[in-house]
Amino acid sequence: MAFSATLSCTVFFNLHKNRSRSSPPPHPPPISRQELRRSRGGSASSRSRSGRIRSFGAMEAATAEVAAAGESGGGMAKVPHVLTVAGSDSGAGAGIQADLKACAARGVYCSTVITAVTAQNTVGVQGVDNVPEEFVAEQLESVLSDMQVDVVKTGMLPSPGIVRILRKSLNKFPVKALVVDPVMVSTSGDVLAGPSVLDVFREELLPLADIVTPNLKEASALLGGRQLETIADMHSAVKLLHQMGPRHVLVKGGDLPGSCDAVDVFFDGERIHDLHAPRVKTRNTHGTGCTLASCIAAELAKGSSMLPAVQVAKRFVENALDYSKEISIGKGPQGPFDHFLMLNRKVHNFGKKIVLDPSDLFLYAVTDSGMNRKWGRSIEDAVKAAIEGGATIIQLREKDAETRNFLEAAKSCMEVCHSRGVPLLINDRIDIALACDADGIHVGQSDMPVRTARTLLGPEKIIGVSCKTPEQAQQAYMDGADYIGSGGIYPTNTKENNLTIGLEGLKAVCLSSKLPVVAIGGIGMSNAHAVMELGLPNLKGVAVVSALFDRECISTEARKLHEVLSGAAPEVK
Ligand SMILES: Nc1ncnc2c1ncn2[C@@H]1O[C@H](COP(=O)(O)OP(=O)(O)OP(=O)(O)O)[C@@H](O)[C@H]1O
Numbered sequence: 237m238a239f240s241a242t243l244s245c246t247v248f249f250n251l252h253k254n255r256s257r258s259s260p261p262p263h264p265p266p267i268s269r270q271e272l273r274r275s276r277g278g279s280a281s282s283r284s285r286s287g288r289i290r291s292f293g294a295m296e297a298a299t300a301e302v303a304a305a306g307e308s309g310g311g312m313a314k315v316p317h318v319l320t321v322a323g324s325d326s327g328a329g330a331g332i333q334a335d336l337k338a339c340a341a342r343g344v345y346c347s348t349v350i351t352a353v354t355a356q357n358t359v360g361v362q363g364v365d366n367v368p369e370e371f372v373a374e375q376l377e378s379v380l381s382d383m384q385v386d387v388v389k390t391g392m393l394p395s396p397g398i399v400r401i402l403r404k405s406l407n408k409f410p411v412k413a414l415v416v417d418p419v420m421v422s423t424s425g426d427v428l429a430g431p432s433v434l435d436v437f438r439e440e441l442l443p444l445a446d447i448v449t450p451n452l453k454e455a456s457a458l459l460g461g462r463q464l465e466t467i468a469d470m471h472s473a474v475k476l477l478h479q480m481g482p483r484h485v486l487v488k489g490g491d492l493p494g495s496c497d498a499v500d501v502f503f504d505g506e507r508i509h510d511l512h513a514p515r516v517k518t519r520n521t522h523g524t525g526c527t528l529a530s531c532i533a534a535e536l537a538k539g540s541s542m543l544p545a546v547q548v549a550k551r552f553v554e555n556a557l558d559y560s561k562e563i564s565i566g567k568g569p570q571g572p573f574d575h576f577l578m579l580n581r582k583v584h585n586f587g588k589k590i591v592l593d594p595s596d597l598f599l600y601a602v603t604d605s606g607m608n609r610k611w612g613r614s615i616e617d618a619v620k621a622a623i624e625g626g627a628t629i630i631q632l633r634e635k636d637a638e639t640r641n642f643l644e645a646a647k648s649c650m651e652v653c654h655s656r657g658v659p660l661l662i663n664d665r666i667d668i669a670l671a672c673d674a675d676g677i678h679v680g681q682s683d684m685p686v687r688t689a690r691t692l693l694g695p696e697k698i699i700g701v702s703c704k705t706p707e708q709a710q711q712a713y714m715d716g717a718d719y720i721g722s723g724g725i726y727p728t729n730t731k732e733n734n735l736t737i738g739l740e741g742l743k744a745v746c747l748s749s750k751l752p753v754v755a756i757g758g759i760g761m762s763n764a765h766a767v768m769e770l771g772l773p774n775l776k777g778v779a780v781v782s783a784l785f786d787r788e789c790i791s792t793e794a795r796k797l798h799e800v801l802s803g804a805a806p807e808v809k
């Protein structure tokens with residue numbers, strides 16, 4: 237019988253039926269190196285033509301090939317490996333799912349032995365179904381007999397039997413370190429491992445642990461209900477827990493009442509360390525404990541010693557919480573956070589990420605080579621002065637510059653802008669934008685289409701597009717532009733044959749689009765106020781050329797214009 241078919245039937249049977257199994261399925265016994273060598277070559281016929289493995293015999297042969305390649309130094313690299321023995325959280329904030337994400341984020345491979353399946357979300361735990369003990373044993377055997385696990389991390393171990401099975405597996409397959417997160421109650425208050433496991437935890441698991449990481453409630457339960465409410469209580473607790481046999485103890489103070497820091501107390505048997513981190517104000521703390529323990533395991537797997545591993549893990553959690561404090565997943569009181577620091581961008585327009593902070597459009601400075609020549613300035617100096625006066629974004633619009641000179645200037649301007657936290661866009665020249673890694677481009681209606689520019693630049697760059705009409709504005713939104721430049725508002729000499737759309741035209745464009753808009757064309761000190769007074773919510777600022785760059789002192793003009801704009805529309809700042 238094909239091995240894979242047997243395996244999937246077993247999983248289906250155990251997780252979906254009600255779990256009594258008459259005879260265990262055939263399980264591959266641990267394979268000795270010699271056996272592997274013997275089976276090499278002999279089983280080639282059990283591979284399908286595509287090379288996919290069809291039977292256990294073939295799996296053995298494939299394993300042997302990999303082992304042999306490793307032995308002969310065939311360029312194979314050992315990967316740091318954590319095995320998590322824990323429960324599944326359907327909401328994926330805690331449990332196995334948090335462990336997988338934490339290890340992946342820390343660059344460590346993570347295999348999984350699932351002890352229980354929970355129906356869980358941001359409201360709480362709606363159901364728990366334990367995986368049969370013999371099947372937990374089978375998963376342990378599968379992973380540990382085959383893979384070179386460095387560190388085992390435990391989470392939800394819902395019955396004394398499972399703890400004993402784990403202990404046996406660890407005796408048979410010793411690993412470098414054991415991290416025990418003694419999960420008992422979820423933050424929502426639901427019981428994940430009852431009092432029946434307390435004794436076996438204390439007697440059978442803690443003595444094997446390199447570190448145990450209880451939260452306040454768990455530490456209290458392990459200590460027979462001792463009250464833990466202050467850091468001094470936590471100091472006593474770590475010492476008492478240490479007497480139960482673990483080499484290190486970390487009592488986590490995520491739930492310490494009335495503390496503005498998140499303080500954890502670490503004890504190595506000799507010294508106590510209070511580990512402080514600023515407490516992040518957020519609802520998204522579901523899974524912090526699992527993540528912390530997995531990160532510790534991951535750092536140990538990479539070869540770290542214990543205190544640095546704990547410190548790195550704590551910083552990782554704090555950073556991820558801070559990054560995720562505004563993401564919204566689920567309706568309940570405790571949300572998950574983002575281990576990969578990728579989700580915290582408001583999503584709009586086909587799920588495209590917003591890459592532009594609309595308030596950057598407030599005072600948008602567009603350079604002009606003719607004006608710089610006239611006043612004898614380098615483009616970098618002009619940009620520096622504009623930013624000094626308060627320009628919030630720069631666009632390099634160099635219509636007659638030679639490519640090589642333009643690129644050199646663009647690179648210097650990038651340094652100027654980035655050291656001052658101001659985005660830099662390039663007008664039209666996508667090649668220059670790519671070459672100097674600018675923050676984005678601005679295109680006109682007859683330049684490269686926004687969609688093509690997006691393909692070339694990728695999702696993370698800003699693309700602005702000039703629009704005179706509501707139709708163009710709607711198209712810009714559909715094409716995935718980040719902002720609209722709308723004008724000319726007033727007559728201007730900077731652009732020849734440019735249609736003036738006036739304040740009415742600007743209003744029509746703003747009302748027809750959800751994108752932020754910057755007004756352009758003939759705007760200066762005398763009329764900026766009138767533009768912003770339109771009070772349109774998506775009109776975020778004005779773009780100026782001559783009002784800054786065709787003046788003797790760019791920074792003074794920028795400063796005055798900034799004041800005018802601030803007075804006109806304090807809410808857009
Ligand atoms: N708001 C917060 N800001 C910063 N760090 C926090 C915050 N909440 C928890 N932590 C840290 O996260 C880690 C996990 O601690 P916590 O006490 O939350 O564990 P836990 O109760 O086991 O978590 P969970 O059961 O949700 O997985 C600790 O290092 C703790 O200090």
Ligand SMILES: Cc1ncc(CO)c(N)n1
Pocket residue numbers: 322323324325330331332354356391392419421422423428522523524525526
């Ligand atoms: C499955 C699982 N493990 C651990 C925790 C603790 O956060 C949880 N809520 N769910």
Ligand SMILES: [Mg+2]
Pocket residue numbers: 419451525526
């Ligand atoms: Mg916990």
